[in-house]
Amino acid sequence: MNTFTLPTPVVLIEDDQRYRESVTALLDLAPEFRLARSFSSAVEALGSPIWESDPPRLVLMDLDLPGMSGTDATRVLKQRVPTTLVVVLTVFEDPAAILAAICSGADGYLLKRTAPGELLEQMQNVLAGGAPLTAAVARTVLGLVRRSGSVPPRMETAAAFALSERERDVLRALVDGLAYKQIAARLGVSIDTVRTHIRALYKKLHVHSVGEAVSRGLRDRLTE
Numbered sequence: 153m154n155t156f157t158l159p160t161p162v163v164l165i166e167d168d169q170r171y172r173e174s175v176t177a178l179l180d181l182a183p184e185f186r187l188a189r190s191f192s193s194a195v196e197a198l199g200s201p202i203w204e205s206d207p208p209r210l211v212l213m214d215l216d217l218p219g220m221s222g223t224d225a226t227r228v229l230k231q232r233v234p235t236t237l238v239v240v241l242t243v244f245e246d247p248a249a250i251l252a253a254i255c256s257g258a259d260g261y262l263l264k265r266t267a268p269g270e271l272l273e274q275m276q277n278v279l280a281g282g283a284p285l286t287a288a289v290a291r292t293v294l295g296l297v298r299r300s301g302s303v304p305p306r307m308e309t310a311a312a313f314a315l316s317e318r319e320r321d322v323l324r325a326l327v328d329g330l331a332y333k334q335i336a337a338r339l340g341v342s343i344d345t346v347r348t349h350i351r352a353l354y355k356k357l358h359v360h361s362v363g364e365a366v367s368r369g370l371r372d373r374l375t376e
Contacts, residue, residue: 159186161208167192178268194225207233215242223256230257254367260284282331283362313356322349324375327366
């Protein structure tokens with residue numbers, strides 16, 4: 153018996169018309185996704201009734217938006233609809249911008265130069281529980297935190313959060329951008345076991361999303 157899976161609704165918040173049109177064309181060709189709405193500003197997007205009536209599963213968010221930044225909009229949106237996943241799509245490679253977006257609750261951070269096929273793959277990745285944050289970006293953010301001089305020694309923070317070694321393994325995998333299935337394969341455990349560890353991480357780290365867990369892990373050097 154064949155099963156039919158409905159495409160995942162996506163909202164695009166992007167003020168660059170040409171890039172908005174290119175992403176729209178890409179989603180039109182991807183049967184696994186459906187562009188629910190597109191907005192040219194965060195103010196316009198947040199004023200839409202879509203968040204109450206039919207909140208999308210995934211939002212693609214630009215950072216440099218008129219009126220309200222994508223970072224601020226992400227923070228507001230995650231407070232309003234915690235179940236909606238937000239992936240930042242931007243030209244900014246500045247470590248401070250990356251860290252601010254993740255701390256605002258973003259579930260992933262991708263550059264606009266990401267190839268179309270990879271963008272679709274990373275969108276699937278975040279839906280599967282991954283955090284599209286490349287190892288190179290993670291290292292850049294960690295370098296920024298270290299240079300700030302405000303990071304406590306790793307053993308002290310590990311003890312404070314009481315993470316088990318396996319929970320730290322799962323956190324490392326999240327920092328590497330792996331989805332639940334990939335983490336399970338890396339660690340040789342079931343996906344249900346991965347979910348159990350991630351729930352424990354959320355509770356111990358006092359976070360509510362993969363992006364926040366990655367940010368906390370990097371900031372407090374829990375992945376070293």
